[in-house]
Amino acid sequence: MSATGPRTGGTPVVDRRRRRTLSDDPTPTFFTSALDGAPRWVAGVLSALQAALLSFLVLTLPAVAAYVATSADPSNSGVGWFRSVGVGSAMWLLGHGVPAHVGPVVVSLVPLGVTLLALFVCYASARRSGLATWSAYAAGVGTYTLVAVLLALVTGVVGIDLARAFVGGATVSAIGLGAGLLARPEAPALRALTRPVWSRCPAPLRTGAAGGLLASAALVTVAALVTALWILAGRATIGDVVRGLGLDAVGGVVLAVAELAYLPNLVVWALAWLTGAGFAVGEGTHFAPDDVVGGALPAVPMLGALPSSDVVGPATSLVPLVLVAVGAFVGLYVHRRLTPQRWWESALACAAAAVGTVVVVTLLVTLASGGIGPDRLSVVGAQGGVVGLLAGAGVLVGALFVALPGDALLRAEIARVVRALVPRDRS
Secondary structure: OOOEOOOEOOEOOEOHHHHHHOOOOOOOOOOOOOOOOOOOHHHHHHHHHHHHHHHHHHHHHHHHHHHHHHOOOHHHOOOOHHHHHHHHHHHHHHOOOOOEEEOOEEEOOOOHHHHHHHHHHHHHHHHHHOOOOHHHHHHHHHHHHHHHHHHHHHOOOOOHHHHHHHHHHHHHHHHHHHHHHHOOOOOOOHHHHOHHHHOOOOHHHHHHHHHHHHHHHHHHHHHHHHHHHHHHHOHHHHHHHHHHHOOOHHHHHHHHHHHHHHHHHHHHHHHHHHHOOOEEEOOOOEEEOOEEEOOOOOOOHHHHHOOOHHHOOOOHHHOOHHHHHHHHHHHHHHHHHOOOOOOOHHHHHHHHHHHHHHHHHHHHHHHOOEOOOOHHHHOEEOOHHHHHHHHHHHHHHHHHHHHOOOOHHHHHHHHHHHHHHOOOOOO
């Protein structure tokens, strides 16, 4: 059937408004620009270019400002302005997983703040000016990845580091641009988009996967609160380090940007601290709830927030119980969301939540670990696999402790087994 309007001279007149309403792929009415009528992948390209440029400028402008403010210093007479741009470029690439080479020193510690900035800018750019089509999404991811690779080539990156630029750019853009496009009004819901996959997954695994994400988010939230307490407790040391550096206004801004770039790393280290595994800031150091082995640290104000040996005591040795508490919260979620059909499904959902926690925590800790200098400073962070396993184990214990006693099918199965094992009195 076709929509027709009034006839003129026997010729049907098509109602254009109704034809547009019935279109399977309508163009958003609020998206009006000089590019109307262009292929839809163009919107993806422009969104990716906008995201890459904005995130790059946020990191480069402070470096350029520092160069301008210190250009009159005779000690900087041989330093060109392009060096400051190179610093911003190295920081941007480092946030995408590409190590920075400062002379013979290799800095491989990813500033997660830069990564989060790139993700947010990609999200905001796609949500504002993208189009929720597969062609626009693919073009955006390809363009952003190409920008990352080209910038790496311009700055002299070769070999395996060039592959890291490709993977980092593709990962950041795929997540950020994808989230932004899904937030647009014409986009389908994520649940509807992924239904062909999760609908084939058993209910216990679906519930457990959601529980794993919930546990990971809760652990990161607790770690952020612990980090805030560390900063509050170490504010005097942080102030002494800042005053000892003797920075001017521009230097202070540059330092603040660098500190914010690595602040999420400190949160992830606090997560490793919560598990009891602890973390290191330099070879030979160890910061854990039951043991603190310090050492000479760089003059970085943020490091003044690290826990000292004074906080170690009987109370801090109980810190890993936080993982069990988070697991109990996940167990309550599993109990309320899952309607088991078999006695073992609640336990399976709890195990799936623990596995999801292991995967997420391992990934976060691995990304937040690396090197910031030569020799002993090449070891910073924690072992992702160990921290992830400890987090998953704590979550599993807490989840089983809450979810299993409330499972009527499990109680009935246990009662049946007990009756089968206990002999009846036939007298």
